[in-house]
Amino acid sequence: MSNKNTHGNKHIQILSALLGDTDTTLLHQVLENGRMVHIESGDILFAQGDTDKSLYIVLSGRLRAVAEREEGMYVLGDVTEGEPVGEFALFSNEPRSASVYAIRPSLLLEFNEIEYVRMTALQPTFARNLTSVLLKRLNRNNLQKHLQNQPKNIAVVHLQGNSDISDWTNSVEARFKETGVNFIVHQYDSLYEKDKDTFFSKLEEKEGLNFFVCNDSHPEWSKDCLLYSDLVMVASDFNASADIYPIEKKLDMYKQHFLNKKVYLLLLHPEKAPNPENTRRWFHHRKIDLHIHFRKNHAGDVARFCRILTNKAVGLVLGGGGSKGNAHIGAVKAMLHQGIQIDFLGGTSAGALYGFGIVFCDFDIPKMDYYSEDSAKKNLISNDYTFPILSIMSGNKMSSYLKYLYGHLHIEDFWITTYCISANYSMATLHIHETGLAWKKIMASIAIPGVFPPVVINNELHVDGGVVDNLPIEPMFRYPVGFIFAIALSGLTPHKTTLEELPSVGKLFWDKLLGRKKYKLPGISSVIINSLTLNSTQRQEQYKSSVSHYLELDLKGIGLLDHKKWRLIIQKGYDQMNDFLLKIPASEKFW
Numbered sequence: 001m002s003n004k005n006t007h008g009n010k011h012i013q014i015l016s017a018l019l020g021d022t023d024t025t026l027l028h029q030v031l032e033n034g035r036m037v038h039i040e041s042g043d044i045l046f047a048q049g050d051t052d053k054s055l056y057i058v059l060s061g062r063l064r065a066v067a068e069r070e071e072g073m074y075v076l077g078d079v080t081e082g083e084p085v086g087e088f089a090l091f092s093n094e095p096r097s098a099s100v101y102a103i104r105p106s107l108l109l110e111f112n113e114i115e116y117v118r119m120t121a122l123q124p125t126f127a128r129n130l131t132s133v134l135l136k137r138l139n140r141n142n143l144q145k146h147l148q149n150q151p152k153n154i155a156v157v158h159l160q161g162n163s164d165i166s167d168w169t170n171s172v173e174a175r176f177k178e179t180g181v182n183f184i185v186h187q188y189d190s191l192y193e194k195d196k197d198t199f200f201s202k203l204e205e206k207e208g209l210n211f212f213v214c215n216d217s218h219p220e221w222s223k224d225c226l227l228y229s230d231l232v233m234v235a236s237d238f239n240a241s242a243d244i245y246p247i248e249k250k251l252d253m254y255k256q257h258f259l260n261k262k263v264y265l266l267l268l269h270p271e272k273a274p275n276p277e278n279t280r281r282w283f284h285h286r287k288i289d290l291h292i293h294f295r296k297n298h299a300g301d302v303a304r305f306c307r308i309l310t311n312k313a314v315g316l317v318l319g320g321g322g323s324k325g326n327a328h329i330g331a332v333k334a335m336l337h338q339g340i341q342i343d344f345l346g347g348t349s350a351g352a353l354y355g356f357g358i359v360f361c362d363f364d365i366p367k368m369d370y371y372s373e374d375s376a377k378k379n380l381i382s383n384d385y386t387f388p389i390l391s392i393m394s395g396n397k398m399s400s401y402l403k404y405l406y407g408h409l410h411i412e413d414f415w416i417t418t419y420c421i422s423a424n425y426s427m428a429t430l431h432i433h434e435t436g437l438a439w440k441k442i443m444a445s446i447a448i449p450g451v452f453p454p455v456v457i458n459n460e461l462h463v464d465g466g467v468v469d470n471l472p473i474e475p476m477f478r479y480p481v482g483f484i485f486a487i488a489l490s491g492l493t494p495h496k497t498t499l500e501e502l503p504s505v506g507k508l509f510w511d512k513l514l515g516r517k518k519y520k521l522p523g524i525s526s527v528i529i530n531s532l533t534l535n536s537t538q539r540q541e542q543y544k545s546s547v548s549h550y551l552e553l554d555l556k557g558i559g560l561l562d563h564k565k566w567r568l569i570i571q572k573g574y575d576q577m578n579d580f581l582l583k584i585p586a587s588e589k590f591w
Contacts, residue, residue, distance in 0.1 A: 010205055011059050011109070014082045018057065019129040026123050033119050034109035041227050042259065045100040045108070046086065053090045053113040058083050060204040061106025062149075062230050066258050067098040073258045078103070078230075080149040081204075087134055090116060103259050104153070104228050105200070150311045151230035153203065153210045156266075157222065157253070159236040159245045161215025167296055168235075168268060169211065175302045181310065182208025188218040200228045209309065216247045226251055231262055231309075234286075238267040238293070242281040254287040265291040266305075271298070279412040280435065290479070293415050300363075304343050304416070308480050312590070313343040315481035317473050317547070318351030319540070320446075320466035321489030322560030323569065325350025327553050329368055330573025331487050332358050336365065338581045340591045344479045345418045348465040348472050350489065352420030352445035356438060359414045360406065375401060376566045395443065395452040402439035409438050417479060420445040421465035421472045425454055430468040432475050473543040483590060484547040487577070488540060489555060551580050 015027045065076040079085045120127035176183035192199045214222035265288045307313045318328045347355035361367035386394035419434040422444035433441040444455040444462035454461040544550045
């Protein structure tokens with residue numbers, strides 16, 4: 001139990017943020033009628049199946065909702081300061097649908113069923129405002145449901161504790177200051193040793209982000225920092241040894257448990273560092289939720305890191321469509337010119353081919369232009385026909401160019417988190433590629449059945465990802481993004497014909513040879529690809545409403561294999577994205 005009057009003003013502010021424009025007198029009544037409950041890290045607030053009907057409002061700390069399912073424990077999400085929890089059992093009169101635990105010391109305001117009824121009788125506004133909050137929660141789209149709450153306390157476990165990381169923390173602090181976010185770096189302090197409970201509780205009263213720098217010098221400090229943190233950041237010099245360090249063992253950081261905090265791996269690079277290589281060595285024996293490459297004095301990396309921590313990161317999803325994929329290059333150029341920075345990228349087929357190229361160029365427009373022209377000159381899909389046993393093209397020219405471009409580079413070596421998808425033909429499943437050889441995973445994603453041969457990965461055959469998902473929006477939900485742009489190259493466009501029946505092969509041959517264009521029919525490649533992606537296109541329609549901004553490019557008159565029109569296609573992508581961005585209301589231009 002805790003005194004109700006403790007930190008009263010802070011609690012009034014929290015209730016005000018939750019309930020909106022509510023009279024201060026009412027807020028004080030809410031605070032007085034509720035019961036203060038304090039629970040420690042690891043304590044259970046209520047269990048799945050419990051029949052009690054109490055509603056709670058989190059005044060400080062962090063909780064985690066966990067549901068028991070046939071396949072085991074499933075984390076539903078975290079509940080943070082200012083959010084209600086337990087409301088569904090109260091309103092539905094049904095048993096608890098999930099268990100809720102404290103993942104750090106937390107203070108809650110409790111209303112049992114009787115107190116809630118008494119409160120709403122005295123102040124109907126309380127019920128109306130709370131119901132409004134709950135309806136918003138129910139109506140959140142898929143992106144919002146998957147997005148974790150912004151961390152407040154972050155434990156930074158520095159593996160090379162004897163080296164200085166102030167350059168990094170100073171650059172992050174300066175960036176947060178520019179954006180109006182209060183950011184405080186906490187080293188081991190004598191105040192902590194005098195009264196650690198007071199030390200951490202006082203931090204709860206302050207707005208902004210707390211960074212606790214931990215190392216081997218003060219193990220008890222490090223343990224407490226992990227206890228009070230919402231996110232754990234493992235920071236290391238990228239070029240250092242990737243072996244497990246003593247502090248990681250002492251803190252038992254990678255023990256699997258549903259109450260564990262997320263662990264991000266922050267890999268620090270020197271200024272103007274070359275493209276990373278062998279990043280995968282850092283994943284051995286570590287359970288990492290996200291890895292972040294960070295170059296010294298690199299403004300883009302600093303800004304990206306800060307956006308990730310404050311749930312303002314930008315994800316870009318690119319769809320498939322053969323040569324139409326050149327339009328992605330133009331669209332990204334328009335985004336960069338408008339000031340939109342991209343933090344995560346995913347794509348299918350052409351979206352993977354061109355998206356990976358854009359990331360490989362590190363969003364450097366002159367480099368993007370160079371490789372666009374270079375690949376176009378090499379005519380990667382011409383004169384590549386083979387004996388049609390598995391496909392009409394061998395794919396040798398394309399794979400040779402991708403090997404030349406990426407070499408031994410793995411997807412995890414890109415400066416930003418990137419993924420592509422393929423269809424696992426052997427297992428009849430969708431496969432998300434976020435690690436592994438970049439050139440091979442791209443070849444798998446673009447392996448159009450009948451056009452390119454399947455790609456063997458781990459003794460299984462993979463074909464074009466567009467077969468199952470031609471615009472892979474759903475995988476982007478797994479990352480800490482606040483905004484998603486999705487660019488489609490094809491949609492559900494009707495293709496009617498005036499013909500009563502198909503003409504003979506001979507008639508079609510002479511019509512093509514003489515250039516009459518009497519019979520307006522799709523080519524063989526279009527028939528194959530569009531037939532294979534019918535189900536995928538329906539999936540695209542299903543998910544497009546869940547992104548922040550969706551654009552379907554109008555590329556009529558451009559065929560799937562019209563690579564000679566690459567300049568025109570890039571320009572179309574640029575013009576249409578530029579127009580699209582200009583039309584977005586100023587209030588929605590988060591950039």
